Amino acid sequence: MDIETRGIVIIGGGPAGLAAAISAKESGAEDVLLIERDRILGGILNQCIHDGFGLHTFGSSLSGPEYAQRFIDRFLELGIDVMEEAIVLSLDKDRILSVSSRKGYQVIHADAVILAMGCRERTRGAISIPGxxxxxxxxxxxxxxxxxxxxxxxxxxxxxxxxxxxxxxxxxxxxxxxxxxxxxxxxxxxxxxxxxxxxxxxxxxxxxxxxxxxxxxxxxxxxxxxxxxxxxxxxxxxxxxxxxxxxxxxxxxxVGLIPENDLSRETGVEMDNTTSGAVVDDSFMTNIPGIFACGNVLHVHDLVDWVSLEATQAGTFAASYVSARERKRTSASIPVIAGEGIRYTLPQKISGERDFTLSMRAISPWRDRFIVLEGNGTKEIKRKKMMRLHPAEMIRIDIKAKEISSFSTLEVRVE
Ligand SMILES: Cc1cc2nc3c(=O)[nH]c(=O)nc-3n(C[C@H](O)[C@H](O)[C@H](O)COP(=O)(O)OP(=O)(O)OC[C@H]3O[C@@H](n4cnc5c(N)ncnc54)[C@H](O)[C@@H]3O)c2cc1C
Missing domain, CATH: 3.50.50.60 (FAD/NAD(P)-binding domain)
Structure with missing residues (x-):
């Protein structure tokens, strides 16, 4: 069978996939292909007809379809290649994908892949209700x-x-x-x-x-x-x-969402047992060079605005990866440790070379606490007062490379 060679292939056309595709293209990637199994783009947002989406991104309260449409319009304006009603059946560590679509069965080799498959819901079976x-x-x-x-x-x-x-x-x-x-x-x-x-x-x-x-x-x-x-x-x-x-x-x-990571697991992507998503570095790259992840497949988000923001960054990093300059880059290695009171952090590893946003969730609701960031287990780097912490709300802290470049571990905790 012929293998088609492509630049950046994005799996999933929800808000994460759309934002990643747009930013990859805008960052100079010439060949971007988005593959979506549904017949339309927009992902889960198509069924979320209530408002409240986009307060951070657009400063207005949009419905799910309205929010998605803004990204779809830009996506179409950029002329990005898309396959709808096409499902990615497999992906291997050399970034070879098999795809089933209306055209039949295809095999594609991608220079970079962005995982943006979203999540699915836990069912009655998953929580074993008797009766x-x-x-x-x-x-x-x-x-x-x-x-x-x-x-x-x-x-x-x-x-x-x-x-x-x-x-x-x-x-x-x-x-x-x-x-x-x-x-x-x-x-x-x-x-x-x-x-x-x-x-x-x-x-x-x-x-x-x-x-x-x-x-x-x-x-x-x-x-x-x-x-x-x-x-x-x-x-x-x-x-x-x-x-x-x-x-x-x-x-x-x-009763909970589960990131849809069957493809990622088969590929050998390192997984985080707490998020049920991939372990990524501060460029959203997994342990497999050239495979990136963003959106709900990476960790379940409370607000779609954060999904779009993260995916935009993932798209930019994927574009620079496919440029010859970064092809040999491997995943970053400085671990970020979720300390006391923190359920998980994202990214889980950093390079120490770039500014990034550390996303995290508290393990329980608290008032008047501090988020403390520490380097090498001894040096306090940052202390942020939080009037309120709640597991439902993602905590996001911007960190500058110059604040952390001299450390070999970072730990974040609640005090
Ligand atoms: C049922 C439900 C309701 C929600 N309601 C709200 C809400 O009211 N408000 C809110 O802020 N957030 C809500 N969310 C969260 C919302 O899903 C996220 O904010 C956002 O949609 C995540 O974007 P995403 O692109 O990561 O995932 P999704 O929107 O789920 O998009 C993933 C896309 O990937 C496609 N895909 C998956 N696997 C493959 C494959 N193998 N091949 C090709 N395509 C594939 C899927 O078809 C889907 O279109 C809801 C989530 C769910 C599951």
Whole structure:
């Protein structure tokens, strides 16, 4: 079979893939190809018809499709090559991709690859809720897709498990579509959604949120008839005497997103067990030279604005990698350690040669704390006062190369 040679190939045409493609092209890469398995570009944003997107990037509150369209317009203006309804089936460490599309099966060798495949939702199977298997149980994203894109209403009396942003948005959406949302249940002692979504999606509609509570059983034969819920202890194990029955015909699960990294794993990309995404350096390059990652496939973002910002940088770095100057560059090696109170950092490794933004998440909600950055385990480099820390909100700190160039390790922690 013939192998086609291409410059930069981007896998996934959501906001990450679009921003990476645009910046790669604008940074001088001549040959950029974006491959998207769906029939249209825009990724998950196409089904997110509520507003609130783009406050940082454009200073206005756009719907998901409006936000995506701004990038699609620029993408088309630049004449970037795209294959839609085409799925990347495999990728190897020499950056050889196999692609299935309307044209048939193709093999492509890319000078650089940008992974931008987004994430998928955890399902009932992933959290092992016992009980019968009636209809009426959906992931929140699947319900969002059916309602917003297919015009199919999924139920009338609804319970939601999980108070992440997608669950909160769907509580409001179901209410606006005429359903009655009985309650949102959350396993953790705090919501994992943004505070503005708690206010706008639950409080404004008087939808109750029960914290430290989970679904313990599913009832119903053909269609869901009700669920059992119970409070959980600090160990997150249900307390039997608190179990109660809630009648409902629909249960939406919003219990986490999993970066879609099957391709990355097969390729031998080093993975971070905490983010479930690739380990990258401050140029968004993985351990495999010429393979970059950005967007939700790298780590799950709270705001799409950060996805676009990171992907723009990944596209620029991929463009400089394919220029002859950087072809032999390997991944950077100075480790960034997630210390006390920090769940993960991104990047996980840095070169010490360039300015970068350190993204991280706190492990629990706190008020009046400091984020402390330390070099070689002894020297304090930065201390930033945080009025509020919350696992749902990404912390981003800009770091200059000159601040860190003399260190062989960096550690960040909450104090
Ligand atoms: C159900 C759901 C609802 C969400 N709702 C909100 C919200 O309301 N507000 C908010 O700020 N954020 C929301 N998000 C987060 C949102 O996904 C991200 O902010 C953003 O869309 C991530 O961009 P991305 O490009 O990384 O991923 P995506 O938007 O998921 O795009 C990834 C693209 O890659 C394509 N792809 C994957 N694998 C392949 C392959 N092998 N070959 C070819 N193409 C492939 C997919 O088809 C998809 O188009 C939601 C996420 C989900 C999953």
């Amino acid at each position: 019968t298997r009636p209809s009426g149980i959906y992931t929140a994203g699947a319900a969002q897709n059916l309602i917003n894109l297919e015009n199919i209403m999924v139920g009338k009396k609804v319970c939601i498990l999980g108070s992440g942003d997608i669950g909160l948005i769907m509580a409001r959406r179901m209410t606006l579509e005429g359903a009655h949302v009985e309650a949102v249940f959350e396993l953790l002692p705090y919501s994992s959604g943004l505070p503005r979504n708690i206010q706008q999606c639950l409080n404004d509609y008087k939808i109750p949120l029960f914290l430290s509570t989970t679904v313990t059983n599913i009832h119903g034969k053909d269609r869901l008839e009700g669920i059992s819920v119970a409070q959980v202890g600090q160990d997150r194990i249900p307390i039997p005497e608190t179990e109660r029955y809630v009648a409902c015909d629909t249960l939406l699960l919003s």
